[in-house]
Amino acid sequence: MQRWADAFGDDHEITWYEDQFSGRTMDRPAWNRLISDAKRGKLSRIVVWRLDRLGRTANGLTALFDELPKLKVGLVSIKDGLDLETPAGRLMANVLASVAQYETEVRAERVRAGQLKAKRQGKTWGGSQPGRLLFLSSDQVETIQHLHLQGKPKAAIARACGVSRPTVYRILRQYDPS
Template sequence: MSILKDDTTSPEKQRHAVEHWATGPAVDGRVVGWAEDLDVSGAMHPFKRPGLGPWFSERADDWDVLAVWKLDRLSRKAGHFAEVFEWCQKNGKAIVSVTEGIDMSTPMGKMFAQIIAAFAEGELDTIRARALSGSAARKAKGVWIGGVEPYGYHFDRQEDGGKKLVQDETYAELFREITTRLRGDWTAYKIAHDLNKRGVPTWRDHLRITKGKSRGGFLGRRTPFGPSS
């Protein structure tokens, strides 16, 4: 499991470390397969990961030792780690962390592994808390958290790098026109037909145009808020 970032140890280096341990004279083993779950959250249970999961179910008879680069690559949740360890014990498997020198087939290795797993879970909780705190701070400042511009608004970039939503004067007025007509006797189809007839770009096309891109093509509104076809 790895979340790929600039400072992430590459999967190739991790694989090389595991292979060097497995084929070295101290072990004299062989690698029967690899499980690489790139950009998969450490909070996901190892049994459910697309790369690692099948090795516990479909291919459980193919291996004897689960060798990982570091224990936090296996799981950042102490509870999940304990379940994997229990499964390995019941099924005659061992877990080894090649860079931390932890062999969980030994009593000392089991103790260190449990301590490291607890710290890994604490680190995950800290990351989550920091992310939530950042989101809350941006909301308090009225800064847009993410996603495309909603109908009738555009982004106004702030000095600190954030973005606020500011009304688009043209489409804010158009939105008020649409809602007024809907409250009257205009149907959605009639409004869409009128906007197309007037050559008013859809909101998505308007965003393309303001960013210097070509329009998506024929207006093709199916509803007043529908995208271009």
């Protein structure tokens, strides 16, 4: 994305919109800011890496494809190689929106089938019992403290140490040097 902006930004102001939400919904904080800015005329073009980064529902994406030309906002998908300002680009965008929704639905079916199979085999998931106290090695405690002092996010610390976020918070409270 940065390379595209450097090559084609044409001295336009570039604003980055990044969400950490699922693309299965079009109601996401950064997305809402982007579409609001587009409606206020602050954007001339939206550039995405791939169309499925915008959303994974055909309805949401096709509504967007209809709305953007009315707002005089172009859409470029770098990886998909399309531009909504051309008839071929609009056709491909709608096809790719359908494919993105299809992939999401197939993935959901596989997850449901895997969960059903696991239930039939008596497997359970969902974490430990509430109130269960985990004992950590001194290395894990040191790593949690070290990563915290480096300013790492609690979720990243939890993943790195193989524990839950509440465990990270508990350790940081428990071993707080102050």
